[in-house]
Amino acid sequence: MSKTIQETSFLERTFKLKENNTNVKTEVIAGLTTFLTMVYIIFVNPDILSTTGMPWQGVFIATILASIVGTVLMGLLANYPFALAPGMGLNAFFAYSVASKIGWQGALALVFIEGVIFIVLSATKFRTVLINSIPMSLKAAISAGIGLFIALIGLTGSGIVVSDPNTYVALGDLTSPEVLTALFGLLVAAILYAKKVRGALLWSILAATVFGMLPGIRISGEFTGIFAMPKWADFASTAFKLDFSQAFTFGSIGLMISMFMVDLFDTAGTLVGVSTQAGFLDKDGNLPKAGQAFMADAVATVAGSLVGTSTTTTYVESASGVADGGRTGLTSIVVAVLFFISLFFSPIVRMVPSAATAPALIIVGILMMQNVLKIEWGNFAIALPAFLTIVAMPFTYSIANGIGIGFISYAVLNNIVKSETKSNWIINLIAVVFALYFIFILK
Numbered sequence: 001m002s003k004t005i006q007e008t009s010f011l012e013r014t015f016k017l018k019e020n021n022t023n024v025k026t027e028v029i030a031g032l033t034t035f036l037t038m039v040y041i042i043f044v045n046p047d048i049l050s051t052t053g054m055p056w057q058g059v060f061i062a063t064i065l066a067s068i069v070g071t072v073l074m075g076l077l078a079n080y081p082f083a084l085a086p087g088m089g090l091n092a093f094f095a096y097s098v099a100s101k102i103g104w105q106g107a108l109a110l111v112f113i114e115g116v117i118f119i120v121l122s123a124t125k126f127r128t129v130l131i132n133s134i135p136m137s138l139k140a141a142i143s144a145g146i147g148l149f150i151a152l153i154g155l156t157g158s159g160i161v162v163s164d165p166n167t168y169v170a171l172g173d174l175t176s177p178e179v180l181t182a183l184f185g186l187l188v189a190a191i192l193y194a195k196k197v198r199g200a201l202l203w204s205i206l207a208a209t210v211f212g213m214l215p216g217i218r219i220s221g222e223f224t225g226i227f228a229m230p231k232w233a234d235f236a237s238t239a240f241k242l243d244f245s246q247a248f249t250f251g252s253i254g255l256m257i258s259m260f261m262v263d264l265f266d267t268a269g270t271l272v273g274v275s276t277q278a279g280f281l282d283k284d285g286n287l288p289k290a291g292q293a294f295m296a297d298a299v300a301t302v303a304g305s306l307v308g309t310s311t312t313t314t315y316v317e318s319a320s321g322v323a324d325g326g327r328t329g330l331t332s333i334v335v336a337v338l339f340f341i342s343l344f345f346s347p348i349v350r351m352v353p354s355a356a357t358a359p360a361l362i363i364v365g366i367l368m369m370q371n372v373l374k375i376e377w378g379n380f381a382i383a384l385p386a387f388l389t390i391v392a393m394p395f396t397y398s399i400a401n402g403i404g405i406g407f408i409s410y411a412v413l414n415n416i417v418k419s420e421t422k423s424n425w426i427i428n429l430i431a432v433v434f435a436l437y438f439i440f441i442l443k
Contacts, residue, residue: 015079015328022327027081030326031334034083036199038317038335041067041085042342043205043349044357048091048153049310052099052107057346058238061230062308064343070300070312071336075329078292081321082274083335084300087266087313088364089146090259092153093399094310098255105243108305110256112242114263115301115311122294130264133426138406139265140374141386145393145402146262147368152394154361157354158182177217178355184211185359193363198320201360208356221351228346238308254437257430258400263311267297270314278322316367381421385410404434 017023046059063086070084099107121130155161159178164170172179185208192200212220246252271294275287282288293314300312321331342349375386389406393399411431414423423431 011330015075015330017328017330020327022325024330026325027328027330028334030081030321030324030331032338033198033324034081034315034318034321034326034331035335035338036202037320038083038085038315039199039338039342040201040205040357040360041088041315042339043352044088044360045086045091045309046349047354047357048095049099049104052095052104054104054308055234055237056350057231057234058236058308060346060349061235061343062238062304064339065307066300066304066309066312067339068336069303070296070314071332071339073296073299074293074314075332075336077296078289079329080275080280080289080293081278081326081328081331082271082293082314082318083321083332084297084312084314085339086304086309087263087311087315088361089143089150089368089399090262090266090311090313091309092146092150093259093262096153097398097400098259101255102246102252103243105241106246106252107310108308109242109244109247110252110259111311112302112305113247114256114260115298115305117260118263118298118301119295122291122298130426133424134265135382135410135421135427137375137382137386138389138410140371141389141406142262142265142403143371144369144375145390145406146399147365147371148390149365149393149397149399149402150368151362151365152397154182154358154365157361158358159355160358177212177219178353181208181212181217181219181353181355182358184208185356186362189359189363198324201363204359204363205352205356208359209352212353212356219353219355221353223347223351225347227344230343230346235307240306241308242305250440251437254404254433255400257433258403259311261403261430262399263301263313267294267313270316270318274314274316274319274322278327379421381413381417384413404438407431408435408438 011017011024017027042060042063045063046056049059050056067085074080074082074084094107094111098110152161159172159176160182161169162172185204188207189200189204192203197203209220211217271287271290275281280287287293297312297314304310304312372390375382377383385406388409389402392405393402396402407427408431411423411428414421415428
């Protein structure tokens with residue numbers, strides 16, 4: 001009994017449970033809820049990054065380790081119930097826009113540099129100033145464009161959409177095992193989301209994996225067991241493989257700026273959105289301990305690059321735990337513990353086919369597309385840059401291109417047109433950098 005009281009007292013002192021009107025039971029349940037809504041990343045992230053040539057098992061371990069580091073830091077530094085993991089969209093940008101040009105080792109180096117920059121900026125107010133200088137229309141457009149890009153990856157990766165020499169893209173073979181599995185998973189995910197079932201993405205991936213085992217389908221991996229100890233060789237296959245030889249070329253700097261902007265908006269948007277739901281914002285709409293939250297995010301990005309994964313960021317799925325009553329960092333610690341446990345279930349994870357994770361990409365794309373509602377479409381000086389940002393990402397198969405075109409068009413149009421919208425020196429500077437990047441690097 002005294003030991004229980006002692007443990008409760010320790011948790012109370014560390015996380016200030018009473019002050020935040022919560023208790024241990026509520027925080028544990030909230031942590032479990034958050035984990036179930038975001039654990040799909042341990043399936044999806046290795047699938048995406050392995051397209052670059054990275055070892056699947058190494059990325060699996062790196063994904064979990066980066067998630068643990070970031071989530072624990074968020075819980076201890078900021079005492080917020082937010083969980084972190086390699087970001088969706090950011091991993092696609094890593095694989096298809098960065099690693100495709102400079103290799104995955106070079107891409108890890110850029111993630112590391114970006115993380116170090118964020119650590120420096122998190123110690124100052126520059127990150128907040130920079131966020132405030134970017135118009136909401138571009139922030140929303142970048143998020144929506146990434147959503148389309150991610151959805152396209154899911155559609156093509158599953159075979160639902162295929163290339164065509166005459167029409168560029170076409171509908172795939174809807175009777176193929178891969179497409180049938182993906183469509184089944186998408187249907188399950190849609191039904192569960194419509195019914196507001198927590199962990200919808202996870203359950204849809206599991207359902208699609210079982211579907212993939214059926215006679216006539218059989219695309220799921222073979223069952224080889226449940227538990228497996230992580231192997232040093234698997235960890236070493238991606239850990240500390242950073243290659244800085246191309247990190248400071250003009251082309252790489254342009255890619256890093258794009259990565260920087262995506263991470264900046266992703267993290268800031270998630271923190272503000274989930275904090276609003278949790279009631280953490282003060283009367284002026286500011287987030288107390290924002291510096292600590294940004295610092296946890298930045299350090300996690302550096303740690304993730306070192307062990308071998310793309311940018312680590314705060315997850316919007318944290319809102320599910322907040323909805324279940326999570327109000328302190330204890331929720332985050334519970335999530336981190338569950339991620340650690342999942343490290344020992346790799347044989348089960350390896351059974352999941354890429355067609356089963358494709359619906360998760362499509363659903364995340366749908367969720368991110370909701371940001372188009374924040375764009376003022378009636379103002380053409382806003383609508384055009386936002387539209388170009390959104391469509392350029394999937395149509396040019398590059399998140400960096402979309403961001404660059406968006407900033408350039410916004411700066412040009414709003415410096416010429418005299419209206420209530422206007423550009424500023426930060427937008428103009430970013431636009432110039434991207435213009436030089438397009439002219440001299442992508443010519």
